[in-house]
Amino acid sequence: MADSDSKSKPWGGRFTESTDAFVEAFTASVGFDRRLYRQDIAGSIAHARMLARVGVLTAAECDEIIAGLEDIRGEIEAGDFDWSVGLEDVHMNIEARLTERIGATGKKLHTGRSRNDQVATDMRLYLREEIDLITAELERLQGGLIDLAEREADTLMPGFTHLQVAMPVTFGHHMLAWFEMLERDRQRLADCRRRVNLMPLGAAAMAGTTYPIDRHYTAELLGFDAPAENSLDAVSDRDFAIEFTSAAALLLTHLSRASEELILWTSAQFGFIDLPDRFCTGSSIMPQKKNPDVPELVRGKTGRVNGHLIGLLTLMKGQPLAYNKDNQEDKEPLFDTVDTVRGCLRVFADMVPAIEPKRERLRAAALEGFSTATDLADYLVRRGLPFRDAHEVVGKAVRLGLEQGRDLSQLSLEQLQQFSGIIEQDVFEVLTLEGSIASRDHIGGTAPSQVRAAAQRARQRLSR
Numbered sequence: 341m342a343d344s345d346s347k348s349k350p351w352g353g354r355f356t357e358s359t360d361a362f363v364e365a366f367t368a369s370v371g372f373d374r375r376l377y378r379q380d381i382a383g384s385i386a387h388a389r390m391l392a393r394v395g396v397l398t399a400a401e402c403d404e405i406i407a408g409l410e411d412i413r414g415e416i417e418a419g420d421f422d423w424s425v426g427l428e429d430v431h432m433n434i435e436a437r438l439t440e441r442i443g444a445t446g447k448k449l450h451t452g453r454s455r456n457d458q459v460a461t462d463m464r465l466y467l468r469e470e471i472d473l474i475t476a477e478l479e480r481l482q483g484g485l486i487d488l489a490e491r492e493a494d495t496l497m498p499g500f501t502h503l504q505v506a507m508p509v510t511f512g513h514h515m516l517a518w519f520e521m522l523e524r525d526r527q528r529l530a531d532c533r534r535r536v537n538l539m540p541l542g543a544a545a546m547a548g549t550t551y552p553i554d555r556h557y558t559a560e561l562l563g564f565d566a567p568a569e570n571s572l573d574a575v576s577d578r579d580f581a582i583e584f585t586s587a588a589a590l591l592l593t594h595l596s597r598a599s600e601e602l603i604l605w606t607s608a609q610f611g612f613i614d615l616p617d618r619f620c621t622g623s624s625i626m627p628q629k630k631n632p633d634v635p636e637l638v639r640g641k642t643g644r645v646n647g648h649l650i651g652l653l654t655l656m657k658g659q660p661l662a663y664n665k666d667n668q669e670d671k672e673p674l675f676d677t678v679d680t681v682r683g684c685l686r687v688f689a690d691m692v693p694a695i696e697p698k699r700e701r702l703r704a705a706a707l708e709g710f711s712t713a714t715d716l717a718d719y720l721v722r723r724g725l726p727f728r729d730a731h732e733v734v735g736k737a738v739r740l741g742l743e744q745g746r747d748l749s750q751l752s753l754e755q756l757q758q759f760s761g762i763i764e765q766d767v768f769e770v771l772t773l774e775g776s777i778a779s780r781d782h783i784g785g786t787a788p789s790q791v792r793a794a795a796q797r798a799r800q801r802l803s804r
């Protein structure tokens with residue numbers, strides 16, 4: 341990146357000495373905001389069109405400006421653009437280059453606008469596009485979960501509370517729990533997008549402008565739903581970045597929880613699933629190791645996005661209206677949040693279809709820990725025992741099972757009858773894992789038929 345002579349700054353008129361060299365580097369944002377070049381150019385083209393439409397620019401000037409901006413976009417994309425730290429940010433770099441290329445007409449582009457409304461517009465255009473890309477990747481992941489849920493709708497596994505065996509569930513049911521978490525994230529992103537898609541342009545520095553601008557026209561050209569209502573708010577608001585980062589933090593929290601489960605499940609002690617080698621790495625010292633690096637990293641990266649959320653909230657909390665240079669600090673956390681979420685979603689969407697549940701091991705694990713104890717209690721209740729008494733009876737049966745190292749289904753009828761005379765031979769139908777899951781046969785329950793129906797509904801919801 342080139343330095344420039346500080347006296348050639350756009351504000352040079354008022355200044356008697358050039359900017360201190362370190363201050364120039366300290367205040368510059370071009371090192372990171374150049375990623376907004378496409379949005380900046382699109383915003384400038386729309387602004388120029390609008391100025392021509394209201395008669396502030398001639399049609400010829402507008403054409404010249406647009407052609408110049410398009411050439412600059414070509415230069416940037418070809419890697420031929422000479423970014424200058426002296427020109428501080430992406431906006432002034434592009435504008436200066438425009439004037440260099442097309443001459444005096446280039447200086448007219450900034451009529452009726454300020455970098456304050458320009459940068460807020462660029463950020464919203466950028467984020468809108470990223471939300472759409474993130475949503476597409478999220479939907480790919482959700483689709484993968486539905487497929488996996490259907491494939492494993494009959495696969496038994498232990499369900500946990502307190503990480504202690506609770507009741508048998510199906511693997512498909514568990515995958516659909518993940519789906520629901522992500523579906524809320526999808527809705528949050530869609531809701532956030534509605535507030536992102538409002539146009540600050542026309543607020544100028546903070547009070548609006550004296551030119552007869554047509555903000556509805558510019559908004560339409562840029563695909564915004566409407567111009568922002570209040571010029572002060574338009575240039576100072578960064579709620580959209582905070583809201584997005586908050587939605588991203590929650591989305592990553594969900595991926596982090598799923599990651600934690602995958603990590604546990606791949607351990608030798610659980611042995612519930614296999615992850616293919618292409619999603620794992622080995623150890624440089626322990627030859628036997630196959631580490632679940634992908635879910636571990638997703639879990640780890642969640643922390644930095646949580647940090648960005650706090651960073652952005654803290655950035656805004658003390659700012660008086662309207663624009664303050666503090667706002668330049670919104671970019672790196674937002675960009676990193678976008679990059680992190682996109683990377684995590686991509687790797688998760690690739691990995692989920694490759695999860696291989698180890699069905700026999702899952703079934704055996706469901707037989708450990710008395711996972712059908714509640715089914716026995718419900719059986720007793722159906723035969724007239726109050727639930728609290730049934731709880732007591734089953735507790736005693738579990739104690740016997742523990743002493744003898746047997747599951748409830750492995751105790752004899754006589755042994756069970758010691759605790760309650762109302763138990764009969766048919767009790768063994770509810771003590772099996774299959775009987776247990778099949779009986780949870782209502783919307784939201786784990787019965788395989790319910791899991792299949794839920795998967796079908798999930799697919800419909802996803803396509804809406």
Ligand code: ARG
Nearest residue numbers: 369429455456459665667668
């Ligand atoms: N680089 C600045 C930012 O990111 C652009 C707006 C600067 N406006 C100003 N008046 N200094 O916020």
